[in-house]
Amino acid sequence: xxxxxxxxxxxxxxxxxxxxxxxxxxxxxxxxxxxxxxxxxxxxxxxxxxxxxxxxxxxxxxxxxxxxxxxxxxxxxxxxxxxxxxxxxxxxxxxxxxxxxxxxxxxxxxxxxxxxxxxxxxxxxxxxxxxxxxxxxxxxxxxxxxxxxxxxxxxxxxxxxxxxxxxxxxxxxxxxxxxxxxxxxxxxxxxxxxxxxxxxxxxxxxxxxxxxxxxxxxxxxxxxxxxxxxxxxxxxxxxxxxxxxxxxxxxxxxxxxxxxxxxxxxxxxxxxxxxxxxxxxxxxxxxxxxxxxxxxxxxxxxxxxxxxxxxxxxxxxxxxxxxxxxxxxxxxxxxxxxxxxxxxxxxxxxxxxxxxxxxxxxxxxxxxxxxxxx
Numbered sequence: 001x002x003x004x005x006x007x008x009x010x011x012x013x014x015x016x017x018x019x020x021x022x023x024x025x026x027x028x029x030x031x032x033x034x035x036x037x038x039x040x041x042x043x044x045x046x047x048x049x050x051x052x053x054x055x056x057x058x059x060x061x062x063x064x065x066x067x068x069x070x071x072x073x074x075x076x077x078x079x080x081x082x083x084x085x086x087x088x089x090x091x092x093x094x095x096x097x098x099x100x101x102x103x104x105x106x107x108x109x110x111x112x113x114x115x116x117x118x119x120x121x122x123x124x125x126x127x128x129x130x131x132x133x134x135x136x137x138x139x140x141x142x143x144x145x146x147x148x149x150x151x152x153x154x155x156x157x158x159x160x161x162x163x164x165x166x167x168x169x170x171x172x173x174x175x176x177x178x179x180x181x182x183x184x185x186x187x188x189x190x191x192x193x194x195x196x197x198x199x200x201x202x203x204x205x206x207x208x209x210x211x212x213x214x215x216x217x218x219x220x221x222x223x224x225x226x227x228x229x230x231x232x233x234x235x236x237x238x239x240x241x242x243x244x245x246x247x248x249x250x251x252x253x254x255x256x257x258x259x260x261x262x263x264x265x266x267x268x269x270x271x272x273x274x275x276x277x278x279x280x281x282x283x284x285x286x287x288x289x290x291x292x293x294x295x296x297x298x299x300x301x302x303x304x305x306x307x308x309x310x311x312x313x314x315x316x317x318x319x320x321x322x323x324x325x326x327x328x329x330x331x332x333x334x335x336x337x338x339x340x341x342x343x344x345x346x347x348x349x350x351x352x353x354x355x356x357x358x359x360x361x362x363x364x365x366x367x368x369x370x371x372x373x374x
Contacts, residue, residue: 001066001129001363002029009064013053017046017074019310019360034074036310037095038088047077047114054123062125062200069133069364070308071146072105077114079178079187086172087111090164097167098237098271101134105147109190110160110182111175115146116153117191117198125200126150132208133307133366135233135266140205151203153190157182209233209265209366212307216263216368225261225372228252234266234369238280239287239340241268242369246288246302249371257374264369270312276344279312281305281367282319282355286336286345289321299323300373305356308364318356318367319349328352 002016006026014029021031032046057063078087090111094104109116120126128150132140142151161179164171181187191198213229220227230248234241249262268280281304288302305311305318329336332351339348349355 001068001131005064005066013056014064015046015049015053017043017050017071018362020362032074036070036073036308037313038092039073039076039084041084043074043076044078044084047075050075050119051077051114051122054119054126058122058124062127063119063123065119065126065128065150067128067146067150068131069145069366071149072108072115075114075119075146075149076112078111079113081178082111082172082174086174090169090171090175093169093171094163094167096272097169098269099163099167100136100235100269101267102137102141102144103163105144106155107160107163107179108147109153109155110157110179112147115149115190116143116155117148117151117195119149120151120201121191121195121197123201124197126198126202128201128203129206130203131363131365132205133267133364135209135366136235139233140208142203142205145205150198150201152193152195152198154193156189157187207363207365209368212365212368213263213265216370217261220261220263223261225259226256228260228262230262230264232264234264234367235268238268238270238283241266242284242287242289242302242304243291245284245369246291246371249302250300250373253371253373259372259374262371262373265366266369267366270343272343274342274344276339276342277314277347278343278345279306279310279314279316279318281311282314282316282345282349283340283343284367284369285319285321286340286348289325290336292321293323293326298374300371302369302371303356304367304369306364306367307361309359309361314346315359316346316349316355316357317359319345320354320356321349325352325354 017034253260301322303320
């Protein structure tokens with residue numbers, strides 16, 4: 001997005017928070033190699049600088065915000081009563097418990113000084129162009145993308161507390177204390193609809209999961225495949241969603257003797273019960289490899305990858321499985337069911353040399369799922 005904007009604009013001052021921020025090569029931009037999925041100190045430094053620039057921009061033409069999925073971790077300004085460590089721990093607990101992105105970001109917003117519209121309130125006028133990795137419960141919801149730093153937030157402290165209680169996670173005492181204070185009205189809420197501080201701000205989603213799927217569809221056509229697209233958002237527990245995608249994709253391709261490519265997209269979750277290594281895309285493929293290996297006369301392969309090139313706390317973007325995966329795994333003494341129980345898909349696919357690893361892409365619009373048949 002920065003490369004696209006730079007020739008069109010006279011950028012006076014700004015920040016870039018990204019995995020490869022040092023590639024900015026622009027002395028007008030302060031570059032921060034921020035953390036994802038867990039915030040780091042550079043995430044905090046980037047957020048503090050962003051708030052400073054926002055305040056300086058007030059009355060000087062406003063602030064342009066190029067926003068993508070991942071900003072919840074890459075722009076982190078925790079309230080003083082909580083601090084970075086406690087906020088990181090809370091996010092990690094909720095992710096491991098399988099909280100959906102809107103639930104996770106509701107809590108994040110209420111522990112932050114930049115999210116939930118606060119960046120726009122500091123600037124007075126913002127123009128936000130966003131790449132969306134939010135698919136449900138409201139597709140491309142601006143208040144959820146990057147935890148909505150430039151839009152109004154309809155959620156409340158009470159809802160954030162309810163989410164923590166619903167998932168029965170034991171958060172640090174400072175976190176619960178801050179949320180309880182907010183629910184009592186003793187801490188300022190996030191910016192709400194109609195707040196005069198953000199009425200001069202505008203917002204547009206310029207890319208989403210459907211953009212990625214359309215790109216994949218065009219490539220598949222040039223490769224000679226007939227293409228079917230599953231339009232519904234693919235969500236839920238990753239291993240179950242993988243099996244369901246394979247079943248639905250095989251049904252969509254049934255009766256077509258030509259090579260077929262079936263595409264889907266979304267963002268699944270993993271309820272972590274083991275101590276293994278992996279990510280949601282790797283679990284998605286491992287869940288789908290079982291029905292795929294169960295048979296059929298035609299060769300088939302399933303793949304799933306994060307468009308940001310990062311799948312969980314691993315160096316892989318995802319994995320691929322085919323109709324030989326289980327047989328090859330057995331030959332190496334690997335048990336796919338045990339790997340799923342341990343949340344240990346990464347070493348499973350690493351041993352099979354079936355990881356997808358292309359490094360961070362700098363763009364996140366969710367996950368893309370592919371089944372090739374014939």
